[in-house]
Amino acid sequence: MGDRIRLMKRPVPAKTRRSPGKAEAELAALAWGLAHPARVAILRLLLNRGECICGAIVDSMPLAQATVSQHLKVLKETGWIEGEIDGPRVCYCPTAGAAARFKQLLQGLESGERR
Numbered sequence: 001m002g003d004r005i006r007l008m009k010r011p012v013p014a015k016t017r018r019s020p021g022k023a024e025a026e027l028a029a030l031a032w033g034l035a036h037p038a039r040v041a042i043l044r045l046l047l048n049r050g051e052c053i054c055g056a057i058v059d060s061m062p063l064a065q066a067t068v069s070q071h072l073k074v075l076k077e078t079g080w081i082e083g084e085i086d087g088p089r090v091c092y093c094p095t096a097g098a099a100a101r102f103k104q105l106l107q108g109l110e111s112g113e114r115r
Contacts, residue, residue, distance in 0.1 A: 027105040030098070033078030038063060039071045043080055043094065051093035053086075 020028075034040055038061065045060060046052055058068045072092060075081045080098050083090045 023105060023108060026101070027109065029078045030080070030102045030105065033075050033080045036071065036074075038067070039075055039080075042068070042071055043075060046081060046092060046094045047099075051091055054090045054092065057092065 034043070041061065042057060045057060054069070054072065057072070058065045061068050063071075072081065072083070076083055076092075079095055081092050082095050083092045085091075
């Protein structure tokens with residue numbers, strides 16, 4: 001019983017191991033931006049209107065101003081919207097090409113490609 005069998009793990013070949021690339025990080029960020037129904041509603045509102053003052057977004061949502069502001073912050077950080085300061089107000093608009101890029105990245109996910 002003194003002899004013990006040692007099991008050794010075989011190393012995984014480098015080809016099959018890969019770290020997430022730029023496309024995966026970009027897709028994850030864009031997906032995170034849409035990971036809450038309120039953010040989807042805000043983005044839809046902005047896509048329909050083209051641009052909107054923060055106060056008008058707050059007025060159209062059944063959420064507190066601070067909550068809407070937090071969702072706007074996430075949408076901006078993840079690349080879905082842009083904000084421009086106009087005096088005491090902030091005017092938000094959809095980022096050009098963000099939806100098309102998201103679709104492209106999703107298609108790459110479905111086909112297994114890196115884009």
